[in-house]
Amino acid sequence: MTIVTRFAPSPTGFLHIGSARTALFNWLLARHQGGKFLLRIEDTDRKRFTQEAVDAIFESLKWLGLDWDEEVVFQFSRADHHKEMAEKLLTEGKAYHCYCSPEELEEMRKKARAEKRAPGYDGRWRDRDPSEAPEGVEPVVRLKTPLEGVTTIQDDVQGEVTVKNDQLDDLILLRADGTPTYMLSVVVDDHDMKVTHIMRGDDHLTNSFRQKQLYEAFGWEMPQVCHIPLIHGSDGAKLSKRHGALGVEAYRNMGILPEALCNYLLRLGWSHGDDEIISRDQAIEWFTTQNIGKSAARFDMDKLINLNGHYIRQKDNSTLMELISSNLEELLERPLESHERERLIAGMEGLKERSKDLNSLAQSALIYADIIPYDFDEKAKKFVGEDSKDILMSIRACLSVVSSWDETTVESALRQLADNLELKFGKIAQPLRAALTGRSISPGIFDMMLVLGQKETLDRLDFVITL
Numbered sequence: 001m002t003i004v005t006r007f008a009p010s011p012t013g014f015l016h017i018g019s020a021r022t023a024l025f026n027w028l029l030a031r032h033q034g035g036k037f038l039l040r041i042e043d044t045d046r047k048r049f050t051q052e053a054v055d056a057i058f059e060s061l062k063w064l065g066l067d068w069d070e071e072v073v074f075q076f077s078r079a080d081h082h083k084e085m086a087e088k089l090l091t092e093g094k095a096y097h098c099y100c101s102p103e104e105l106e107e108m109r110k111k112a113r114a115e116k117r118a119p120g121y122d123g124r125w126r127d128r129d130p131s132e133a134p135e136g137v138e139p140v141v142r143l144k145t146p147l148e149g150v151t152t153i154q155d156d157v158q159g160e161v162t163v164k165n166d167q168l169d170d171l172i173l174l175r176a177d178g179t180p181t182y183m184l185s186v187v188v189d190d191h192d193m194k195v196t197h198i199m200r201g202d203d204h205l206t207n208s209f210r211q212k213q214l215y216e217a218f219g220w221e222m223p224q225v226c227h228i229p230l231i232h233g234s235d236g237a238k239l240s241k242r243h244g245a246l247g248v249e250a251y252r253n254m255g256i257l258p259e260a261l262c263n264y265l266l267r268l269g270w271s272h273g274d275d276e277i278i279s280r281d282q283a284i285e286w287f288t289t290q291n292i293g294k295s296a297a298r299f300d301m302d303k304l305i306n307l308n309g310h311y312i313r314q315k316d317n318s319t320l321m322e323l324i325s326s327n328l329e330e331l332l333e334r335p336l337e338s339h340e341r342e343r344l345i346a347g348m349e350g351l352k353e354r355s356k357d358l359n360s361l362a363q364s365a366l367i368y369a370d371i372i373p374y375d376f377d378e379k380a381k382k383f384v385g386e387d388s389k390d391i392l393m394s395i396r397a398c399l400s401v402v403s404s405w406d407e408t409t410v411e412s413a414l415r416q417l418a419d420n421l422e423l424k425f426g427k428i429a430q431p432l433r434a435a436l437t438g439r440s441i442s443p444g445i446f447d448m449m450l451v452l453g454q455k456e457t458l459d460r461l462d463f464v465i466t467l
């Protein structure tokens with residue numbers, strides 16, 4: 001049997017970080033077993049539907065590298081078929097028309113509350129003759145669910161979970177306006193898409209009982225289910241807006257790499273021994289539902305940022321340059337020149353050691369663009385004032401006669417200069433760093449000068465000396 005998993009997001013405007021993890025797990029399970037990973041957009045809530053929200057899902061999945069097989073299924077486009085399937089159950093006597101008014105339903109709810117029962121429909125139209133139907137009332141269609149016995153789910157994570165059938169009332173399949181309900185659409189779609197494994201957040205666990213009853217009414221086998229504990233915030237409460245960013249896009253904008261986010265999301269609820277850094281290939285090789293944790297995982301931003309730092313350091317220098325180039329162009333408000341791109345690649349080794357996200361990497365990489373005239377941060381300002389002009393002029397004179405621009409020659413020339421001036425080397429390095437970058441923090445001074453080259457180094461010193 002080829003395994004078929006699916007990801008079935010509702011377009012809400014962005015791809016929720018918890019949904020991204022669900023997508024990742026489904027994708028990994030399919031790829032691990034050489035099966036298919038399908039995508040279904042659950043777009044039946046037409047009041048909230050926007051194309052942008054659907055595009056946000058596509059964009060985020062693509063960015064995360066979670067490619068799907070086959071055409072995307074749009075649930076709303078299948079509504080007529082869902083309706084037909086409910087009508088089939090009606091013809092077979094497995095569903096029925098219910099003409100209850102909202103007042104009657106409210107009455108039932110009150111009664112149930114008073115009797116301390118779970119609120120639910122009492123089945124009063126289950127066996128009533130259709131000739132008793134009130135005039136001018138459009139009925140809903142309900143499933144005739146078993147009144148006795150139990151419904152049991154074998155969940156890959158939660159184990160065996162059972163509910164008594166008298167706790168489940170007769171589920172609505174079609175609303176009074178003839179539109180199918182979510183429960184009907186999900187079951188028909190999963191069946192038609194030949195889904196073999198449903199993996200989703202455990203907030204859907206209770207839906208599984210109702211869905212199982214529907215599978216049984218249709219005479220279909222229910223896919224294997226696997227309900228993953230939700231992600232909580234660092235305070236242990238369900239992840240919500242007050243915990244900060246919720247959408248994948250927001251993490252992308254923070255300068256997080258997709259590899260880091262996937263690795264982090266994978267470890268959030270799944271484990272392979274003590275391994276923290278898990279490549280995509282390893283994840284595909286190792287992923288099974290057996291290692292999914294049973295309790296909710298807590299989202300830890302610091303951990304994500306640290307993992308991101310790891311993946312940044314692992315990336316090759318030209319890829320990193322490409323990744324930050326649009327960010328840099330925004331900061332510079334102009335396109336990058338090709339010599340700047342070369343300089344950035346050459347300087348990337350020293351830059352990436354210090355950066356934990358692409359935005360801060362771009363900020364620190366700015367020093368390798370043509371930046372004259374540039375501003376100075378507060379600390380750097382102190383090193384390039386009038387008191388430092390003499391030292392800077394001496395440095396300029398010294399560097400202008402260095403015959404070979406390599407680390408050994410440049411370093412020994414500057415150390416010689418420090419000796420001659422009877423200064424500690426730091427007294428030269430600090431104003432030099434500030435003068436070359438406008439900043440008090442930068443990659444190593446020699447590394448930086450080599451990347452800048454002799455001419456740019458001298459030009460920057462001239463700019464500061466003549467300020």
Ligand code: GLU
Nearest residue numbers: 008009010042186200204
């Ligand atoms: N559309 C549902 C959601 O976004 C998922 C339903 C399912 O996976 O069965 O939560």
